[in-house]
Amino acid sequence: MALEKQPPFVCYFGILKKDEGQITWNGKEVQRKHVNFGYLPEERGIYPKTKIYDQLMYFAKLKGMKQKEADEAINYWLKKLEIEQYKDMTAEKLSKGNQQKIQFITAVVHNPELLVLDEPFSGLDPVNTELLRNIIMDLVKDGKYIIMSAHQMSVVEEFCTDILILNKGKTVLQGNLTEIKNSYPANKLEIITKENIQDRIKEANLSILMQKENEYEIKINTEEEAQQLLNKLVANKVKIDKFEIKKPSLHDIFIEKVGE
């Protein structure tokens, strides 16, 4: 059954019973009714034939808001997400990206303490991604707690302070993102130059991981090796456009951990 694919969120929301463990909030064991939370599911969905405003009002009220405060909050968010003009339209007439914004409003309209975002950026164009990115950053600044799930590690790296990687229901990596990244030594060197430096790299006993036109990705074991190569290139008057020693990205760490 597809139930097994659901993230642990459904347990938290009390839809499924948990097998074991505890769910705590501020140190106390809690149930769903004790925490003011908002949820943006991975599955995008809104009522296709209902007016945007009406369905937002419905969800706001279900979350305990009064008519007036709900109205204010809905208008605030519609404006902030730049979709005010669609207020009286039915949802089926909106583009996918705009439908996703509507669904985002249902998650935040009641000003929750905890926000659970399941793949918030999938399906958004760059402009809307930027818009949502800024809003999420603002929410973080306002002291909201955000739990986010994502498959693009770049998104996780950008937003998250603490991460947890699950593979087949088991935790494979957990902790503070910066600490985790620091625990991995630099292992890559990126050089961009208009000259051919293949021979120089071979002379330095280094192997090329990837070469694309005048872009080189080189495997290194220590930062020292990279510095030596740089010195050599400078001595030979090679013009360098970019030189960067890279720590493994979360993407690489993920592949290493999950691929094991």
Next chain:
Amino acid sequence: MRDLWLVAKYTFQDLVKRKSFIISNIIIFLIMIIAFNVPNIINKIQGDDESFGKTKLAIIDEDNVYEGSLKQLEQLDIGYEIEIMENTALEEVKEKINEEELDEAIRITKGENGIHIEYIVKSMSMMSEVPQELITILQDTYKNLQISKLQITPQQLNIINMPFEMEVSQTEEKEVGGNILAMLLLSIVLFYAIYFYAYQVSTSITIEKTSKIIETLVTSTSPRTIVLGKTLGIGIAGIMQTVALVVVAIICANAFLTPEMVSMVLDMSNITWVLAVLTIVYYILGYSLFALLYALTGSTVAKPEDIQSANGPVAILAVIGFYLSYFTMMNPTSSLNSFAAIFPISSPFCMPFRVMMGIATPSEIAISLVILIITIAIIAKVSIKIYSSAILNYGSRMSLKDMIKVYKNKND
């Protein structure tokens, strides 16, 4: 409780604001108004031209069997425009029928064993038998002619024509009242109202599931609130529409029909307050039963095209329940009808009818109601449990085995 009302209100508004709902209601009301006016329209058309609709009939008494007494038939108002033809050749009459100057003709001759009647029509595909009405008229006229010849006194005539008073009595104590037509009407209306609205619950749940709105919804309120709120919201819409239909029917009946016409179809004396209240109670309970069953099947559907097959079992239950009460109505004092009045899937269709007939005892009604309410409570419990698991299952449609598994897991 607040959430329950919110879900009910939203579901209600969502249903009644739909264009299809508004249009179908307008069509139903128009059809009702037209249907109630059918007798008036027919009268209107006939009223304009008195001879309209009357069949032009020629009678030829070749052997003078009636001795001229047929002449009096020309004065009768019997739906025939009768013309007695003397000295007219048969061929001429047949030609007139062919040219549609005449509709039909009757040729009377002396036969070997009695009087021979030949009924002449244009085509036997339209009329292959002599109408009973004409046979009676011809026989009576002949009888009257012969009686008058015998010079019988009116007293003697009365003795011959003694009227018979017919009456049917029964040996069972319970007396059956009401008329079959009204009962069938009540039972059919109840069935369609219950079935149609219960089905809407399933559709509503499936729409939420297939449009993936359900995840947002179940994190905003509890599955129990959703199932009960939906059932309530659609139920209110159903009651309001049914009440509107009944009101329109009553207004139309008063405005367009004469009281005699109404009493031909419905014996109003059988409709009491007790019957009205019990009918509404059974309507609500019957609706709740099937709506909750539909909530269960609706939540197991992942794709809109699966709705039909998932809802099949509930439709079969409803049809069995309906026919169980429908067929036993012909024999209302049978034990099968008593059973149908208590069995929960048929009692909503059957009990109001037994009450109308005056054969339901108070204890029978009480038992039937208790069984129905307990069944609804059990189904509500099971439906909500399965609903809360099934709604997040987006794979293939859940089988009965899956549902039982889910139910057991939930109970552990």
